[in-house]
Amino acid sequence: MELLALGDTGYGDELLFGAVITMKLAVYGFLLALVFGLALAVFALKGKGPRWWLFRVYASVFTGVPSLLIIFLFYFGGAEIVRGLLSPLGIRVKLDVSPFAAGVAALALVYAAYLGDLIRGAILNVPKGQFEACEALSVPRRHLWFRIVLPQALRLALPGLANTWIVLLKDTALVSLAGLNDLIAQAKIAAGSTKEPFMFFTAALLFFVLISSLTLPLVRQVALRLERGQRRARV
Structure with missing residues (x-):
């Protein structure tokens, strides 16, 4: 009730606005990382040659540098x-x-580097017979990738994609240090104004727990859909 009362003075609206900004940041960042990671996976699929070494350099840089440093680099030097x-x-x-x-x-x-490695591994785990059959049947390459290979790779990579999404969602809090009025920043402002840090930071904590918890059943539904037609092993 006290939190609702504080909402009447504007803090409830501010927290809601911050939560929307946080979700937009996470969704846009993850979708772009997924597209870029897929491109990197296909780019370095052979695992040798200049493409592979370029991918390894990229992955080494962006997985070895703190995300906060990359955020500052883009904000102050973009x-x-x-x-x-x-x-x-x-x-x-x-x-x-x-x-x-x-x-x-x-x-x-940053997360394209992780997703590129993940998706590449999933593609390599698709049975080679799928590629050979498509080549024998002269299946167009766009159909080979978008209708045959990538749906199977997505099924294999789904647990890793879900984990990456949750980690990226948590990393959105770092952007508040660059001046973004996301949920963490709004909770900090409200806590400083009301001298009730436990209440507002707990509200932010519950938001992240809620989104992470909703991710699990959603991933389960997607997994069930992708597994249609798969032969289940009998125990």
Whole structure:
């Protein structure tokens, strides 16, 4: 009841607004990381040659550097990076990087390294007979990837994708240090104004627990759908 009363003074709305920002940050970052990670997985699928070494360098950098440092790099130096890339082309732009954009870009690039390795391993675990059969039947490559290989790889990678989503969701709290008014930042402001840190930080904690808990049944439903037609081993 006390929390609801504080909501009448604006803190409930502020927490809700912060929760929406946190969810947008997590969803956009994860979707971009998934797309980029898939591209990296296909790019380095052979496991040898220049592509493989480029992928290993990328993965080593973004998995070995703290996510917070990447967020700061994009927030404070993102405009300079873009200008540096475009200036050789004769393109001059005036750009201001918002905390939200910096957070999405940083989380996407960091977790694309993890997802690229995960998806690559899943693709390699798809039976080689699937590729050979498609080649023998002259199946177009787009059908081979989008209708045959990737659905099977997604089924294999699903537990890892779910774990990565939960870890990325927790890392969204780091973006508040770059000035984003997400749930953590709003809870901190409310706690400082009311001198009730336990209440507001507990509310933020419950939000993350709730989203993580809702992820599990959703993943279970997706797994059941992807497993249709799979032969179950009898015990």
